[in-house]
Amino acid sequence: MEEFILSIDQGTTSTRAILFDHQGKLRYVSQREFPQYFPHPGWVEHDAKQIWNTVIEVVQSLFIENNIKPEQIKGIGITNQRETTVVWDKITGEPIYHAIVWQSRQSQDICDQLIDEGYSEFIQKKTGLLINPYFSASKIRWILDHVEIKDKNNLLFGTIDTWLVWKLTGGKVHVTDYSNASRTLLYNIHELKWDQELLDLFDIPSSMLPEVKDSSYIYGYSDETLLTGLHFKAPISGIAGDQQASLFGQTCFHDGDVKNTYGTGCFMLMNTGNKPVSSKNGLLTTIAWGIDGQVTYALEGSVFVAGSVMQWLRDGLKLFDNVLESENMARQLNDNDGVYLVPAFVGLGTPYWDNDARGTMFGLTRGTSRNHIVRAALESIAYQSKDVIETMKEEAHITLDHLSVDGGATSNDFLMQFQSDILNTSIVCPQVKETTALGAAYLAGLAVGFWKHQEEIAKMHSIMKTYQPSMKEDLRKKYYQGWLKAVEATRVFK
Numbered sequence: 001m002e003e004f005i006l007s008i009d010q011g012t013t014s015t016r017a018i019l020f021d022h023q024g025k026l027r028y029v030s031q032r033e034f035p036q037y038f039p040h041p042g043w044v045e046h047d048a049k050q051i052w053n054t055v056i057e058v059v060q061s062l063f064i065e066n067n068i069k070p071e072q073i074k075g076i077g078i079t080n081q082r083e084t085t086v087v088w089d090k091i092t093g094e095p096i097y098h099a100i101v102w103q104s105r106q107s108q109d110i111c112d113q114l115i116d117e118g119y120s121e122f123i124q125k126k127t128g129l130l131i132n133p134y135f136s137a138s139k140i141r142w143i144l145d146h147v148e149i150k151d152k153n154n155l156l157f158g159t160i161d162t163w164l165v166w167k168l169t170g171g172k173v174h175v176t177d178y179s180n181a182s183r184t185l186l187y188n189i190h191e192l193k194w195d196q197e198l199l200d201l202f203d204i205p206s207s208m209l210p211e212v213k214d215s216s217y218i219y220g221y222s223d224e225t226l227l228t229g230l231h232f233k234a235p236i237s238g239i240a241g242d243q244q245a246s247l248f249g250q251t252c253f254h255d256g257d258v259k260n261t262y263g264t265g266c267f268m269l270m271n272t273g274n275k276p277v278s279s280k281n282g283l284l285t286t287i288a289w290g291i292d293g294q295v296t297y298a299l300e301g302s303v304f305v306a307g308s309v310m311q312w313l314r315d316g317l318k319l320f321d322n323v324l325e326s327e328n329m330a331r332q333l334n335d336n337d338g339v340y341l342v343p344a345f346v347g348l349g350t351p352y353w354d355n356d357a358r359g360t361m362f363g364l365t366r367g368t369s370r371n372h373i374v375r376a377a378l379e380s381i382a383y384q385s386k387d388v389i390e391t392m393k394e395e396a397h398i399t400l401d402h403l404s405v406d407g408g409a410t411s412n413d414f415l416m417q418f419q420s421d422i423l424n425t426s427i428v429c430p431q432v433k434e435t436t437a438l439g440a441a442y443l444a445g446l447a448v449g450f451w452k453h454q455e456e457i458a459k460m461h462s463i464m465k466t467y468q469p470s471m472k473e474d475l476r477k478k479y480y481q482g483w484l485k486a487v488e489a490t491r492v493f494k
């Protein structure tokens, strides 16, 4: 009977269950989108119970539709949208508020106060992060401030990995891994512990926090009564935040290896080995993973709105019915004709970290068509990634001979070719596009002996497609200068 690792990839817009075989090949996938809630401008929320339901649905349909027997599963890997914050009551098992999503800005005031009080350096030294509503700490504080609570002692906090493990184990295990802990603004990435001074600063009881473990580790077993009718008991043996998981899935195992993921947002991570490299230019220092008690660090550039700008064009502006159409629309034009879209819907991330910036469009004329707006949106994804790469080059003194990419939006050929042109660098797409899920599967497989070591995994990595730059230097410069001007103007207009 064939054996698999089950990977659960809980992303910002959808949940996927994927089976990988011993060769690291993607064999079966099941996926469900779930509702996004925007209760106020700049706020983004999910219903944690709906998220859990999508997990049950995708796992069940994966098994039933492909006739998979539970005993074929040798381990479960979980990877998740990071920072998104759930607080629930451990007695009732009920979340006390919606999950506050990483993109949400509702805890801005809490962050502004700490910045005004001069805590930025103090917090960056301990966590490698900036004071920003993006990270979990101010979201927890916001929930504690805004929800009527009967007994604080019964509350548990978790990022989505923690919530899912707790649900999968029938409420027995409250745990996270180093990569997710490092995104909370409460974890000391040098001492590898929850930091009491930060807990005091945000006034968060330590009793709410999960235990922090390696990213490849047997955390517990799935409760067989939960996934109805499947009698499904398997070790949960890998956890990593989705961006770190894709770094692992791209086999960026060595100091200096870089990848960029094009999903809801864009996240570029560089492996920095066993050294946390601190940034002066708006990059984040974070934990990539922990294996056998050894932590690997990464430097990260974060773009808040990338693929989601295409969803806005589809759902908000109704410029097309399917994001796949965007490629053809952009190709109708030979030039951007000076039209720029800066999708700062929830502010700007690396390198600007401007929470107050909002989306803007420039260069409109009577000749501007839907195609121009679509092209400008796709170009904005590439320009934002260039902003991050330029910062990384400056900060880490790297020369990049290629960029490994993954994520939903990499299926857009126009975008990938434009990215290659604007960076003047080749872009390399792996055979397995679901690199995030693959990384979590690798971590889970290593813990249960499905794969023996990282070298075995590295040998399985293969490339599907490479894009080569073909744009003339003067045009490349003109396009990027236009973008920088558009960003500057966006930041003035507040």
Ligand SMILES: Nc1ncnc2c1ncn2[C@@H]1O[C@H](COP(=O)(O)OP(=O)(O)O)[C@@H](O)[C@H]1O
Pocket (backbone or CB within 6 Å): 011, 012, 013, 014, 262, 263, 264, 265, 306, 307, 308, 309, 310, 311, 323, 324, 326, 327, 407, 408, 409, 410, 411, 412
């Ligand atoms: N062909 C495409 N062109 C542009 N964007 C796309 C395309 N296909 C998917 N996307 C975008 O990619 C995102 C989905 O990618 P995915 O990696 O699944 O994201 P996440 O894990 O954040 O949910 C969506 O925001 C979607 O708009």
Ligand SMILES: O=P(O)(O)OC[C@H](O)CO
Pocket (backbone or CB within 6 Å): 011, 012, 013, 080, 081, 082, 083, 102, 241, 242, 243, 263, 264, 265, 266
């Ligand atoms: O859902 P994604 O893939 O865009 O990832 C979201 C990130 O983890 C947020 O930090």
